[in-house]
Amino acid sequence: MERSTSGSTTKQSVAIHRQRRVWEARARNWNHHASNNEGLRTVVAAVIDTATTGLADGEPLGTVVDLGCGSGQLTLALAKRATKVLGVDVSASMLRELEQRAAAEGITNVECLVSPIERLSLPPGSVDIVVSNYALHHLRDPDKAVAVAAAARWLRPGGRLVIGDMMLGRGADAADRAVIADKVRQLARRGPGGWWRVAKNAVRFIVRIQERPLSRSAWVALVQRSGFVDVQASAVVHEAAVVSAVRAGSPTTEAARPADSASNAAAKATGDGASAPA
């Protein structure tokens, strides 16, 4: 028993180390890539739309946590309506990019925390919305489940979880097979460069080292198992989908919560001993 726990911890540490290395190297160019990639922009818009659905115009979002925030595609947009947004990322360089962008836009209610999602700890019931875009597929499957269960604890009753990500199984259902076939056709049309990418993606897909997507139905099941209700899933573009859910419990119990606890959530956040980048 002890051995399997420490084996799992070691695998988790290896996965975190790998993500940090990969994303430290990509941080400088990520913002340019993300803002010029129409597909990614569409998914970001879908996550924002889902996170704000049902709120009256101008109604504040409260405290938001963005898991794997990168250079802030979701963070900065949501900060304009939130009390505070805590951006969490394993890469300090990504967060430096985010801080620079926030400063350039005069946004002052964003806090950055360098931490693996797997090791993030926040006070229970202290968050209104947890969002994540294109980050959770990098986590190992057991760590995805732990992250979703943790999000259920951090959210206040009635709080919302919104995940945008590549949601693709390995071809077990027709929807997956259609997405895979479409992707292969698109890349193959580009000639030798595209064939090379098909081969590279196929290896990644099979080995699941860097990218470990789950199908939409697997995400729905995982979120339901963590005690969320009103779980909804919708396809966005290509392999991307958005899953949203509501933390069970009556929002009215929030009235009993100390008024400042939500807005202090970010201040009390802890990661793996790391702190916000200077």
Ligand SMILES: C[S@@+](CC[C@H](N)C(=O)[O-])C[C@H]1O[C@@H](n2cnc3c(N)ncnc32)[C@H](O)[C@@H]1O
């Ligand atoms: C594809 S980028 C997406 C960034 C941003 N959410 C966006 O929409 O542009 C993935 C991000 O997840 C972060 N990431 C990957 N694994 C992580 C982990 N285990 N913990 C925290 N962040 C992680 C990376 O550093 C990177 O910034």
